[in-house]
Amino acid sequence: MTxxxxxxxxxxxxxxxxxxxxxxxxxxxxxxxxxxxxxxSLTSKGYQEVNLNVGYKFTKNIRLQVDIYNAFNNKGYAAxxxxxxxxxxxxxxxxxxxxxxxxxxSARFSVTANF
Numbered sequence: 001m002t003x004x005x006x007x008x009x010x011x012x013x014x015x016x017x018x019x020x021x022x023x024x025x026x027x028x029x030x031x032x033x034x035x036x037x038x039x040x041s042l043t044s045k046g047y048q049e050v051n052l053n054v055g056y057k058f059t060k061n062i063r064l065q066v067d068i069y070n071a072f073n074n075k076g077y078a079a080x081x082x083x084x085x086x087x088x089x090x091x092x093x094x095x096x097x098x099x100x101x102x103x104x105x106s107a108r109f110s111v112t113a114n115f
Contacts, residue, residue: 003081005046007032024054036082036097047076047102061114066107073105 009030016023029049036042050072055065080099086092 005032005034021057027051044080065110070105078102
């Protein structure tokens, strides 16, 4: 079936040790390859992504957190589709793939204060 991954896998680990101000998590997502057209002549490789999070609780109401997305800077496509195109109005129809790339490695720093 087109645009249907052979498998989807997600795994996560959360760490929040008792009596420790530190906490964190690790999440791995894996989308398997899939055909973009019925005859399997054009396929997507799928993608893998690793996201990390580490935080520190200064008090019950104040914490600092760092999130890292796509930690290994995977260059895959989060979504990919087949398309037909013409280079000129009189040219023959060609086929190709287009997609939305996985976001590059990025980080978010946050300070949270609860009142």
